[in-house]
Amino acid sequence: MLDVVKVASYISRRYEQTFGVRIDEMKLHKLLYFAQRESLIQTDEPLFATAFQAWIVQIRSLYKSGKLTEHLTDLEIAPYLPIFDKIFEQYAPKDAWTSSSITHGEKSWIKAREGVLPDENSSVLIDIDDIRKDAHHIKLRRYFLSKLLPA
Numbered sequence: 001m002l003d004v005v006k007v008a009s010y011i012s013r014r015y016e017q018t019f020g021v022r023i024d025e026m027k028l029h030k031l032l033y034f035a036q037r038e039s040l041i042q043t044d045e046p047l048f049a050t051a052f053q054a055w056i057v058q059i060r061s062l063y064k065s066g067k068l069t070e071h072l073t074d075l076e077i078a079p080y081l082p083i084f085d086k087i088f089e090q091y092a093p094k095d096a097w098t099s100s101s102i103t104h105g106e107k108s109w110i111k112a113r114e115g116v117l118p119d120e121n122s123s124v125l126i127d128i129d130d131i132r133k134d135a136h137h138i139k140l141r142r143y144f145l146s147k148l149l150p151a
Contacts, residue, residue, distance in 0.1 A: 002076060004050040008032060008059045009068040010077065014084070015092060025063050029055040030099035033131075034087045040135035041142075042083055051125040053112075106134045 011031050015023040023031075032052075039047035050056055062068050077084075091099060103109050108130035116122040 002048050004048040006070040006072045007048055009070040010072050012068045024096055027096040031087055033103055034091045037131055037135045038083045038086050040132050041139045053123050108134050
């Protein structure tokens with residue numbers, strides 16, 4: 001497992017290198033979520049241990065103060081490059097609101113927001129087992145799509 005601050009720093013730096021602009025905070029949190037879910041899809045293990053609310057409090061603070069400066073070593077990142085490559089291919093080009101629509105449609109987010117009004121913030125943590133269930137559904141969808149679509 002990786003340190004969430006290093007993962008957020010890596011995503012932030014890679015986003016700026018790829019798109020030429022600083023990642024906005026909501027987009028960063030969405031890509032962290034997608035990276036966590038993608039790790040569960042590809043490896044059946046979480047990428048990092050930190051739990052989400054709708055965001056990760058520690059990352060929010062570091063982002064706002066411009067202190068996402070931790071680095072993953074080549075050895076640390078190597079096993080996870082396919083995960084990062086997938087989220088940068090599939091999700092990074094989308095705007096933050098589209099990414100938000102995707103996450104808010106997943107059962108893990110819906111469950112964590114039960115009883116919370118749409119315009120209210122929630123401090124309920126998103127259960128990793130619920131993210132795991134969403135990951136399983138996406139893995140199945142990808143499998144079936146791969147069988148339907150020519151290579």
